[in-house]
Amino acid sequence: MSLFFLITAAIAIGGTLAAMTRRNPIHCILSLALGLVGVAGVYLALGAQFVGFTQILVYVGAVAILATFALMMTQGHIVSALIEPRRAFSRSSVSGFVTAAGVFSVLGWAAQSYRPLTPSTQQAPAAGAKEVGVALMHTYVLPLEVIGVLLTAALIGAVVIALPSEEERS
Amino acid sequence: MTPLNLFLLLSALLFSIGLAGALTRRNAILVLIGIELMLNAANINLIAFWRFGPNPEALTGVMFAIFSISVAAAEAAVGLAIILAVYRHNKTTNLNQIDTLKG
Amino acid sequence: MSWIVHNLWLVAALPFAAGGVISVMKQRQRTLAAGLAVGSMALSFVLALMAFVQVLTSHGEATRQFSNFAWFQFGAEWVRLGWLLDPLTAVMLVMVTFVGLLIFIYSIGYMAEDENFKRFFCFLALFAGAMLGVLIANNLLLLFMCWEIVGLTSYLLIGFWYEKPSAAAAAKKAFIVTRIGDLGLFLGMAWLYAQTGTLLFYDAGRGCLEANALTTLAMHTTVFGLTLSSAIGILIFCGSAGKSGQVPLHVWLPDAMEGPTPVSALIHAATMVAAGVFLLARVYPLLSAGVTHGMTTTVALQVVTWVGAITALFGALVAVAQWDIKRILAYSTMSQLGYMMIGLGTGGVSVGMFHLITHAFFKALLFLGAGSVIHGCHGEQDIRFMGGLRKAMPVTFAAYSCGMLALCGVPLFSGFWSKDEILHSAFVWNLSRGPFYIGAIGALLTAFYMTRQMIYVYAGTTRLAAESTHGEHGHSGAHESPKVMTVPLLILAVPAVVLGFFGTPVWPWFQSFLEGDTANVSFGALGGAFPLMIVSSLIVFVGLGLGWLLYGRKLIVDVGALDRIESAQPGLFHLLSGAFYINELYAATVVRFTLVAASVSAWLDRWIFGGVVRAISTIFVLFAKVDSFADTHVVNRGFDAGCGSVSYGGSFLSKLQAGKVQRYLKFVGVALFVAVALLFWGGKA
Amino acid sequence: MNAFPWLSLLTALPVVGAGVVLVAGARSDRAARFLSVGFAVGALCIALLLWHGFDVNVGGMQLVEQHAWVPALHIQYHLGIDGLGLSMLLLSAIVTLISLGASWKIEDRVPLYFALILLVEACLFGAFTALNFIHWFTFWELCLIPAFFLIKIWGGPRRTPAATQFLVYTMAGSVAMLLSFLAMYLAANTFEFEELATIAQSGRLLPSLAASSSWMHLTPEHLGLVIFAGVFLGFAVKVPVIPFHTWLPDTYAEAPTGTTILLTGAMSKMGLYGFLRILVPIFAPQMQSVLTPLLWMAVATVVLGSLSAMAQTDLKRIFAYSSINHLGYCLLGIFAAVRYAGSDAQLLTQRAAALSGTMLQMFNHGITAATIFWFVAILETRSGGARELSDFGGLRRNAPVLAGMMGIALFSSLGLPGLNGFISEFLIFKGAFPLATWATALCTIGLLITAVFILNVIQRVFSGPLQERHSNFLDLSGKEQMLLAPAIALMFLLGLDPQILLSHLNATVLQLTNTIKF
C-alpha cells in the first residue's frame, strides 16, 4: 500500500467527485481531467505504464478537449446558461443518489469480500510499450484490426452526424 | 483487506460516483462524462485483476483495458457528435427537455 | 558420317530462310525475291545431289544414316528429333529440288505480271522448305510438323488470288479436307508414341521402324482384330490419303487448281501430293510389319491397295468428262496417285516410288505445258475455246506430247515402265486380281482422255477468237510463251522420256538402289514381265485409238458443240463431269451435318445451358416475389391484427417509456443493484 | 535473391501503379497511359528477373515468404512460386501489357481504366503466388471487382447484364468453393495448400472430414465427393467448363477488348491454375472416381466450344468460344492425368506429358488469345466498332501486314506446327491418348472444327473482294508493327524452342506427377 497509490486514489476520487458535483460544467470537465489523471496514476501504481500514459493521452488530450468543444459549440456563448440550478434535493436527484449509493453498497461489499481462488504472483510483470506491442501484433492482432475499423467508423460516423444538414447550411 | 480489494473498492467508488453523476446531472454532456467515468472504473478493475491475477504474463487485462479505452474514445466522439446533432435540433442539451423517444 | 548427313537440315533450311527473308522484303523488290528463292533452291539442289552421291557411294547399312538431337523435355523424357539420309530420301530430295528449281524458274515468267510477285516466291520458298523438311525428317513428329506447314503453304498458294471468292473457298477446302486426314495421322502418331515411346524412325535399334518396336507392334492386336501396327498404319494412311487426294478425301484436289499453274505443277502434281505416297513409303516397315512367310500382306496394305485402286479408276473416269485443261490433269493426278498406292500396297516401296518419280517429272511437264497454254491463250482454261495450238505454240506442243505419251504409258516412255511394274505387281498379288483389272481399265481411260485433250487443244483450228467467257484481254490468237517458260519445259521433257530406263525389269537400278543393293543387268527378268508388257501396250493403244476414233476423225470446230460422249450418253457424261456428285454429297451430308451440329451447339448454349442459368435466376426472382407477396398480404395483415392487441397492451407499458434517458439509466442501476445483491446473497447461501 | 520479398514487391507494384496512375493521370490521359505501361513493364521486368533467378531443378516452392497473418485461424501470409506459378506470373505480366496496348484508344475516364487494369494485374500476381487458401481466395475474389467495373463502365451496349452475370456466376462458384474449404479447414485445421495436399495424400483427409462434419450421414467417400464438387464448381466456372460457361460469351463480347484480353489471357488461367494447384494434389481420388463425367465435360468443352464458335458471326464471340475450346484441351490433359495408372513407368510418362502439355497450353493460349483479341481490337477500332463477320471482307488488299500478322496469330491458335499452340496440344494428346483413349479421339473433332472456323474467319475477313466502306482501311503502322512483333515473335519462339518454357516447368511437372496418389 504505497503512498503513491493513496495520493493518486485521492486525486482520482476528489477529481471525479468534483466532476460530478460542480455546477459549472467547465469546472466539471476540468475536474474530470484531474480525476482521470489520478486514475492514470492508479494504473501506474499497478505497473501498467503504457495504459497509464495512454489514459492521459486519450482522456486528457482528447476526450476532455472534445467535451469542452462540445460544450462550447452548444451553449458556450451563454455562460449563465451553463450553470445548473441548485436542486440537490429534488426528487429525481435524491432517487439518483439513492440508486448510486445502493449500487456502491453492493459493489463495495462484493469488492471487499472478494477472495481470489488462486494466489497472485507477487512480482509485478512488465507491461511496457514493448510487451504491449508484441502482444498486440501477435495474440491480439484480430481485435486490433477490429478496433481500427471501429475507430475509423466512429470517425466517419461522428463527422457525418455532426455535419450540419443541407438546409441548415444554406 | 488485500491490495486487490482496495483497488476494487476504489473502482466501485468511482463507478458509483459516475453513476450518480449520470443519474442526477441534467446536461447531456455531463451525463456522458459520467458514463466515461464508469468505464474508467471498469478499467481499473481490469488492470487490478490482471496485476493480481494468476497469470499476469498473458497481459489480457492490459489488452482489454487498451481496447476499452479505444472504444471509450470512439464512444465519446460519436456520443458528443450525437449531442451536437440533438442540440442543433432541440436547441438544448438538457435531458429533461429531450424526450422525443417518449412512448 | 559425312558432312552432308550432319548438315542435311540445310537442304530444308535454305528455302525456309529465303522465304523468311522474302516475307519481310518490300513489295517492289521483285528481282531480289525471285533471285533469293531460285538461288536457295539451286543451292538445295546442289546439296541434294551431294546427298545423293553420298548414298550412291555407300553400301549396306551405311546407306541409312541419321543424326538425332534432343528438342524438349517433359517429365523424365526428352522429345528427340533428327534427320535421315537413306536412298528414299536421296531420290526424293533430288526429284523435289530439281523439279522445284525448274518450276521456280518457270514462275518468273508465268507470274511476271502479277503484283504480288514477291509474295508468290515467298510462299513457294516456304513450301519448298517444308516439303524438303518432310523428306529429311527422321521423326514422325518433325515430319508431321513439316507436313502441316506444307499444307499451310498449299493453302496460301491455292488462295493466292484471294480476291476471287472461289480461290479463297478452294484454299479453305483444301486445308480442311487434308486436315481431316491429318487428324488420323495425328492420332496414329500419338498412338505410336504411346506404344513405342519414341517417334524417331531410326535410332540405332530403338527407333519405331526398327525390328524391336515392330515385333511388339505386330504381336499385339487391338480393335477389330487388327494388329497394332496395322491400326496405326491405317491411321497414318488417313493422313496420306488426305494429302494425296485419295477417295474419299479427294475433293479438294480439283478445286486446288484455282491456284496459279506453277503451284498446281509443283504442289498438286509433282511434290506435295506425292508426299502422301512418300509417307507410306517411309513407314512401309510399319505397314508391312508382321508379314510372315505364309502371308504376303497385311490389313493396312490391303486398305492402301483398295483405296488406291478405287481412286485410280475414279480419277480416270472423271477426267474423261472435264472441260478445264487443268482439271483434267488434276483428276489424272488423282488417278496416278491411286496407281502409286496400288504399287505400294502390292509391290512395295520401290514399285510405288518409281511411279512417283516418273510421274513427278511428266506431270510437272504437263502442268507447266498447260500453264504455257493458258498463258498463251490469255488466261483461257476451257479446252473448248482452244484448238490448233500446234502451230501457234510448237515448243509447248512438242514438250506436252512427250508428257502425254509418258502419262499414257506408251512403250519406252518413262510412264510405261513404271506403270507396267505396278500392273505387274498387282497381277501377281495373291489376294485378288481386282486391283489389276481396275488398273488396266484406268490405263485405257488414261490414254483415252489424254488423246481427247490433245485433240481439243492442239488439233484443228483455233476457236479462241470465238466468243469467250474469259478472254477479257481482247487479244486474238495465241502466242508462244517466253524462253524462261519453255526452257524448263524442254528440260523436263528429257526425264519424261528417258527416266523409265533406270527401272526396267532388265536393269532394275532404281529398285535396287532403294533397297540398298547394286543392280545387275539380267535379260532373264524380261521374260517374266514380257507378256504383261504386251498386254498393257495393247491397252494403251486401244485407248489412244478410241480417243482418235471419237475426237480425231472428225475435228471439233464449233465451240458450243456437245462432246461426243455427251451426245451419245448425256446421263453418263454429266455424272462423270459432275465427278459423281461427291462434292454435292458431302455438302448435303458432312458439311450440313457440321453446320447443323454448330447451330445445335449454339442452341444448346443459348437455351439449355443458358436456360438453366436463367431458370435458376428466375426461380430466385420468383421466390422473392412470392415472399414479398406473402409479406404484404399474409404476414402484414395478420400482423396488423395482432399489432392492434399488442399496441393496446403496449400503450400501458409505454407509459414507462418517458423518453427520459436518465430514467432508463436509473432502471439499469436498480437492476444492477438487485442483480449483484441476488448474486452475492443468493449465491453464497 | 531469396532474402528479398520479390513476390510481395511484384504484387504491390501494380497497386502502387494504380494509385499513381489515378493521381498523376487526373490531368493528362497521356500520362496515365504511359505511366500504366511503365508500371506494367516494371512488373514484367521483375517477372523476368524471377524467371532468371529461378532454380529449374527444384520442384517445390521457391522464394517462399511466410508470415503469420491471423494466427488464431491459421491464416498465413504465405507466398511462393514453382514452375507453374512462375510461368503464370510471366504470362500475366505479358498479357497485361498486351491489354494495355489494346486499350490505348480508350478515351473515357482513362486514368480509372488503366488503374483498374493494373489492379487486375496485381490480383493475378497475388493469386498466382499465394499458398494459403484465405490469402489466395482474397485475390481470387478481389480480381472480380476491377473486372466488374471495367465491363460495367467501358463495355458494349449490353454491358450491365453481362457484368452482373459475370460477377454473380463466378461468385456463386466461389461460394461453393469457400464452403468446401471451410469444411476442409474444420477437418484438417489448416488453410495451407501444401499441408492439405500432404494430408489428403496420406489418406487422412476423408476420415477427419467425416469426423468433423458428418453431414446428412454421408459416407466419407460421398462426403469427399461433395467437398470436391464444391471446389470443382468454383474452378469450373472460372475456366470455364461446359456447362458452366454461359457467362463467358456475353462477358467477353461485351467487355472492352482490352479487358477481354485480360479475362481470356490471364484470368481464365486462374481456374486451370486452381485445378493444378489445388484439385489435383488434394482431390485426385475423387476426380478418379468421377472421371467419366469429367472426361465427358472436357470433350463437351472442346467439341461444343468449337462448334458454337462456328455458329457465331461476331468476332469476339467467335474467339470467346474458341477460348473455351482451347482451354478444354487443358482440361482433357488434367483429367487424363489423374486417371488411375498404377505405378507403370510408361503411364507415368504419359501423365507427365499430359501435365507438361497442359501447363504449356495455359501459357500458349494466354499469349495467343490475347494477341488475337488485340487484333480484334485493331479491326474494331479501324472499322468504327464493327465486329460482325459480314462487316469485313478483302481487307488483305489494303492491309497485307495486318492480314499476315493476324494470320500468324490465328494459325497459332489453330495449332499449326512451328507456332506455339502445336507443341502443347501435341503433348496433351500424346499423354492423354493412352490414358483416356476415346475421350482424346473425340477431342480431335475439336481440332478439326477449330480449323474450320478459324479459316472461315480468315476467309470472311481478309479474302474476297474488298468492301466499299473499307476502301480507306489502313494497314498497321510501323509503331503498331513494332508493338505486335514481340507477341508474334514469342509465338514462333515457343513453337520452335518450347524447351525455354518446359525447362522451368519440368521439375514442377515431375513433382505433380508423383503427388497424384490414390
Add this chain to the structure above:
Amino acid sequence: MTPVAVDQIFVTTKHLLMGYVPAFWQPLASAILSVVPVLVVFPALFAVTTVLERKGLGRIQNRLGPNRVGPFGFLQPAADGIKSLTKEDVVPRDADKVVHFLAPILLVLASFIVYAVLPIGRNMVIADLNSGLLFFFAVGSMVELAVFMAGWSSRSKYSLLGAMRAVAQMISYEIPLVLAAVVVIMAAGSLSLPAIAEMQSGYTWIWPHWYVLTPWGFAGFVLFMISATAESNRSPFDLPEGESEIIAGYYIEYSGFKFALFFLGEYLGMFATSGLAITLFLGGWSAPFSFLTWVPSYLWFFAKLLVLIAAFIWVRGTFPRLRMDQLMGFAWKFMLPMTLVNVVDAGLWHFMPSGVVRGVVCAAVIVIPFALFSRRAQEGKKLQIRTYRYAE
C-alpha cells in the same frame, strides 16, 4: 581529465553528492539533484533566447532590436523580468478566478514535466521511462487544456476565440506530430528516448547514424518540425495570437507575472519539442562526426538546440501568417497523408536489403507523393507576386 570524464562530469558529481545523503532520503535527493539543474538551465536559456530572438528579428526587419539595457542590450531579459514582476496583476471582474489562476501554472508545469524524459547528455536523463515518448506526448497534450482554461476563464470573446483556435490547431497538428515520430519508433524499436538517442550514436566511417540521414528520417524530421512549429503556436502558425485579429489570443487578459509565465511556457514548449526532434532525428547528444566525439555530449545537445531555435527565429521572421482554412487544410490534406506515406516508407526501408537500391527506392517513395500532393495542392492556383490592394 579524459574526454569521458568531462562528458560524465555532471553524472559523477551527482553520484558523489548522493553518497552523502542518508539512504531514506536518497530518492528525494536524487530527484532534486536531477530536476533543479533543468529548472535553472532552461529558464536561463529562455532569457537568452528572447533577447536573441528580438535582436535577430530586428536584423531581419532591418532595425537594431534591443540595445539599451546592458552591453548590446543583453540584460534586456532581466529588465523585462523585473518589469513583469512589479506590474499589477489584473484579473477581469467576470473571470473564473480559480481557473484563471491555474491556467498559466498548469501550462508551465506541463512544459516542465516533459523534460523528465529528455536526455540532454549521455546518461543525463531525469527518468528513463520505457514509454518515454508516449509520456512526452501525453503530458504535452495537457498544454491544450491549459490554453483552453486560460481562454475560457478570461470571459473575453477574443481570448475564447484564441483559445478555440489554438486548441483546434494543436489537436490537428498533434496527429502528424505523433505520426512523424512513429517512423523513429519503427526504426529504433523502442519508446525510450535515451535508447533512441543511443541507437543513433554509432558511426560509419565518420558519418553518424542519425535518422535524419535516411529518406524517411529526413522527411520525418521536416514534417516533425512543421508540426512542432504549429504545436507551439509559432509563426507562421501563430493564428491563436493573431495580433491583427484577436490582439493576443488566449492570454490577452493576463498581465504581469502570469503573462510572463505564458511566455515562459511557450518557449519551454518550443525547447522541449526541439529537444525531442533532436533526440528522435538528429542523434540526440551524439556528435555529428566521429572525430568530434571528444566534445562533451551535453554541449552537442545544446548546440543543436540553439541551431533549431535559430531556425525557429528565422522562420518567424520570414514567413507570413496562414489563414485558418489554409492552416487546417494543410494539416489534413498534406501533413497527414505525407506522414502516412512516410510510415510506409520507413516500413519499406526496414524490409528491403540495405544498399543503394533501397536508398533510391525509399527516396522515390517519399519524393513522388510529395511532388504529387504539392502539385495537387497548387492546382488551379495562380502563383504570382501579389500586389496588395488597400481596402476601398
